[in-house]
Amino acid sequence: MTGMICGTGSYVPDNILDNHDIAKLVETSDEWIRERTGVVKRHIIGNETTVSMAAEAGKRALEDAKVDAKDVDMILVSTISSDVILPCAACKVQKILGAERAVCFDLNAACSGFIFAYNTALAYLASGMCRTILVIGSESLSNLINWKDRGTCILFGDGAGAAVVKACEGKNYQIAAHSDGAKGEALTCPGGHVKGWQQMPEEDRYMKMDGRGVFQFAVKRVPEAIREVLEINRLKIADIDYFILHQANRRIVEAVAKRLGVEIEKFPMNLQEYGNTSSASIPILLDELRRSRVLQPGHRIVLAGFGAGLSWGADIIDWKI
Ligand code: UT7
Secondary structure, X not given: OEEEEEEEEEEOOOXXXXXXXXXXXXXXXXXXXXXXXXXXXXXXXXXXXXXXXXXXXXXXXHHHHOOOHHHOOEEEEEOOOOOOOOOOHHHHHHHHHOOOOOEEEEEOOHHHHHHHHHXXXXXXXXXXXXXXXXXXXXEEHHHOOOOOOOOOOOOEOEEEEEEEEEEEOOOOOOOEEEEOHXXXXXXXXXXXXXXXXXXXXXXXXXOEEOHHHXXXXXXXXXXXXXXXXHHHOOOOHHHOOEEEEOOOOHHHHHHHHHHHOOOHHHOOOOHHHHOEOHHHHHHHHHHHHHHOOOOOOOXXXXXXXXXXXXXXXXXXXXXXX
């Protein structure tokens, strides 16, 4: 038994902040941001929240899969930016969708979050413990950003993506998933949860990133993880139609493609429109590729995520819808 994605959905706020808007906040320019990251604009929450975006993306994925919310056995929300610590975002999504039977919990693996949540869903489906799981990545990163820090505020955006994963007979691919907690200081966000946060200087509460360090980690580890997942499943690079990477920086995606010796056309990107939306980036891109019919039944794709933890991983999916 394995899992199959049978519907996708996404939601991004209407409110847009382009590079020129950012250049009014910090010393930067549209040219620098485009050249160094590929980002042109990002969508930023207005009245939305992480939960409301997650619920809307989830609802759209259920509609796409033609699955009734009452038939969902589990809701998994991957997020680092939930509205509150308790209750979890997944329980709030359950209430909005009316998915009464579902067991619900959140998962925090930052930008690898959607992949790790998808892997968790696969494990429940393969064991026979669940038949239908709604996997969501949703982020309001604008709440975690220090809008005075040009090293981070240029990169990130808000949004949500979701996939309905159902149990089915089929090939059970092995996964590649890794963490290196010793390098965790490269990307941190104490938020309002740590002891003594009330006394912390305001800028210390927000996201902090060793951008160059994370960049180097990504361009080394992501190709390694993709090679690993291909090797353990006895596949070759040529067997893959599309490589769908976490949308962090266009230069990272290009460097990964180059290291693997694969043409860049096989690495779809939408970071120019949304920036880096952490655990939402892969499911938003999947949903766009499905709706524009770039993804077709019979395609074999690789998903690869990387980010805070540090954590990274890659999956192989036979696309069937
Ligand atoms: O989601 C997963 C986690 N995050 C990532 O994957 C992010 C990975 N890292 C990156 O994407 C890039 O490192 C950044 C986009 C964050 C930064 O780009 P970079 O090319 O690595 O820049 P840098 O930090 O090496 O800085 C190069 C120069 C510096 O000036 P000097 O020292 O050479 O004079 C910076 O002060 O660019 C300067 N700089 C900027 N200039 C204009 C840094 N940020 C900016 C900026 N605008 N926003």
